[in-house]
Amino acid sequence: MTKPNLLFIMLDQLRYDCIGYSCAYPVQTPNIDRLAAEGLWFEHTFTPIPTCCPARQAFISGRRPETFGALWNFKNGLPVTALESSEYAWPRELSKHAYRRVHLGKWDVHPKHTPLEYGYDEYVGFAGYHEMIAHKYPDVKWEAGYAGEASPIPLADAQTHWLAERACETIRRLSADTQSEPWYIQLNFTEPHLPCRPSEPFASMYAAADIPPWGGFGDTFADKPYIQKQQLLSWQVQDYTWDDWAPIAARYYAVISQADDAIGRVLQALEASGAADNTMIVFTADHGDMCGSHGMMDKHYILYDDVVRVPLIVKYAPITGQGGEKRGGFVCNMLDLPPTILELLELPVPEFFPGRSLLPLLRGETADGWRSEAVTTYNGQQFGLYTQRMLRTERWKYIWNTTDVDELYDLEQDPYELTNRIHDPDCRELIQQYRLRLYERLTAEGDSLVNSEWMRNQLVHNAISDGR
Template identity: 30%
Template sequence: MTRKAKNILFIMFDQLRYDYLSCTGHPSLNTPHLDALAGKGVRFSHCYVQSPICGASRMSFYTGRYVHSHGAAWNNFPLKVGEVTLGDHLRERGMDSWLIGKTHMSVDQAGMDRLGISRDGVIGARVAECGFDVFLRDDGLWGEGPQGFYDKRRSPYNEYLKGQGYEAENPWQQNANAGVDEDGGVASGWFLRHADKPANIKEEDSETPWLTGQAIEFIKTQDANSAGPWMCHLSYIKPHWPYIVPAPYHDMYTAENVLPVVRSDGELQNPHPVYEQFMQNEIGQTFSKPGVREKVIPAYMGLIKQADDQMGRLFNWLDENGHMEDTMIVVTSDHGDYLGDHWMGEKDLFHDPSVRVPLIIYDPSQEADTTRGTVCSALVESIDLAATFVDLAGGDVPDHIIEGRSLLPFLHGQNPEAWREYVVSEYDYSATPEAAALGLDPKQARLFMLADKDWKFIFADGGFRPLLFDLKNDPKELNDLGADLGHAEVINMFMKRLSEWARRPSQRTTVSNDTLLKKRDGSAADVGIFIGVYDERELPYDVIEKTIRRR
């Protein structure tokens, strides 16, 4: 039987570091199911996201475009009406595009109102949901405080938990992401001292198993309806904070399994002003306290272990139902997590723990047999997935819209011509306290990272010097050379690259390069336009006939 990928299962974890899988080298975190998928496919070792913040990164995944192009540069910045999404591209090629889980998409309601687009129709619903048809959307942040909920929409997960008998008004907050303290009260996972407690929920009812079950139900529905090819974006909420996990995963790992922190006192000596502000924020200060990493990281590892076990459940079900033969499976993350490295917590900046992500692609097609179990070290960007999916669905990738490049050649044992020399990531921190502390106008609070295999360069707008890391001699990125005059030549090279990248025609999305090339071959005279001609007798009669002939 000829094996060919017909469907795409696009799995994204939230805040999963590239080096927290056993197949990527973690010495004590055992992830056999993701390792097995890598053994059947290709693991890309140098994949970088286009922004180290949830919303901006995801909008690049879903459009195949740099943040500089789509403009949704931070969490809850709306993706403007008119951006062509992955779902739009795939449906043109006969493949449905579905969502299960998180997108962090904010709708451009003003743009929809201006154009008279209602969410009640199919088109409006897709515009409001980043191009996806929604099987289930749950962004997984149902925090609630004095001013109400962080997320104002309905919570499908809370509805599910209430249906399972959980009596709390907000069981996401009081059960799934909280333990029980010594007095029987709520030990909220928001507070890191509770990270070693088991979440007050049955393991099978927690977020990761729930979403896995939803994915299985979705595929069953597609099979029952004899649906055509589909792309399903299965977008998990974990291992994103709150860092708390149900039993038995809460104590599978201990402080002994926590890797040594990657940071140095030298990073605190005369640091770059932007870096200094992020080191000094609350999460950075907290992760720098003694004992915090030893509390939090075992829970983070437990969340990943639970996720891997759910991958085993999902992959076994796919295998039993024949879908491992017709479904491309992609596993990645929207960004990483500092976990105390470089005196930082969370994400935000461009050290590898934040901006570099795991990427595993399994293609069941026979063309991929020669690359199974291999590791590709090419410089890959998250926007390459949109190009890959469009390439798989059929037809040329519209490279005037999608700025990534298809990874199918790598999967099929081919070397793409003239692959990229560097990767780009961006961060607009204009809405943050750090920008306020630096006294920056919102237009100045922007960072641009360019990295190749040897160097990582960060341009900081607002009149600051750049940052520079020598990746060959300083792979842990501990020594910032941006102020070293001896590296002016390297900095100038990257400034030229940044200028080259910024000049690309990224907003010219309505006219393809092929169309422009064909226009060169045409002549205005063919449609009766003669510019600069002195004497009509210089032209063939059949060209000027309709212009000079009296009717």
């Protein structure tokens, strides 16, 4: 059997509900929508951690980031925690089938080591792009900070399209010889991570007046952890109305549509190369973005669906068929994709992987015992350390905030997580069940947070203050 090529496309800070195919918000993504219509769309996909560096390290290693000490981004003054090059990295395994392995774009797995030390043969980061911009557009200055602004740089020279062209060149080169080895391309865009700076025609594509408020906008933070309201003060957005947020959200939409256009060019190059029929395409994101939801910026100190739920599309006709279907079942993108690829290629799947191969779901088979819950973690960032663990099912979400009041949301009645039910006496038994189940999952997947008697007592024996 001919081994398939692998094209992984990852966006940075992309919400699940900001893909046109989700039919949630009016974001135009025709190329991603087509990919979803031709492949499989996973409805309940969650990141293991809504932070750039540890999420990407989890993907490369196939393990929860806490198990090897990756707790936060290594760019914000905290001690560096990162996946060392001596650790297991599944891309190395592809050498057993002579794959050409190429990493294009954002890395964020280690501040010093490059993809070449984790199993890739080639690596193109953004150094060349920055040199080009400095030479061609030396007078461009950014003034709006994290809120973003329109970019004066033409679309052809925008970072999205510069990176897409590198991918197109790589696909053409690796596919030119039909007798050559199969290839694996990891294509990591930085968009739509703030600050959003769209080029024309996308910069003027969305009018602020046409952007609907997020469902979670207008949170009062009643009975919620202190840090949530404090975030508004830390970002100095405590007085923002939707009129202030709408232009920021419009630029977020615009950059997503711009990235979609760049992805369309990559998919066109794949079609033109003749390699499309034998290429598995995976599209996902490391995590989401608040962008004004709950009045917040970025993604820290919360585990709302805005940041933990992500898109996942898989297209590979020999397995997924004609596509256009949606798949249920709770998926952890960064942890389930590594065993999926290894099993697809008949390579050994390490026993220490907490994830499961998606092949049964891709084939439409009944996946016996497939999980009905998601676990996501968080450990703190630029405003201080803060430990959270989440257990989410289709209806309920429980969040263990180890140094503040816990959270419980009824997603059936409160899909935007505005009302914390943690003090509801009718939910006591449910809370105990979720705490115990969370403990079991964290223990099984190697999270050392629950190894101590004090932390174990909180979840197993329900020894948690009600915060009042």
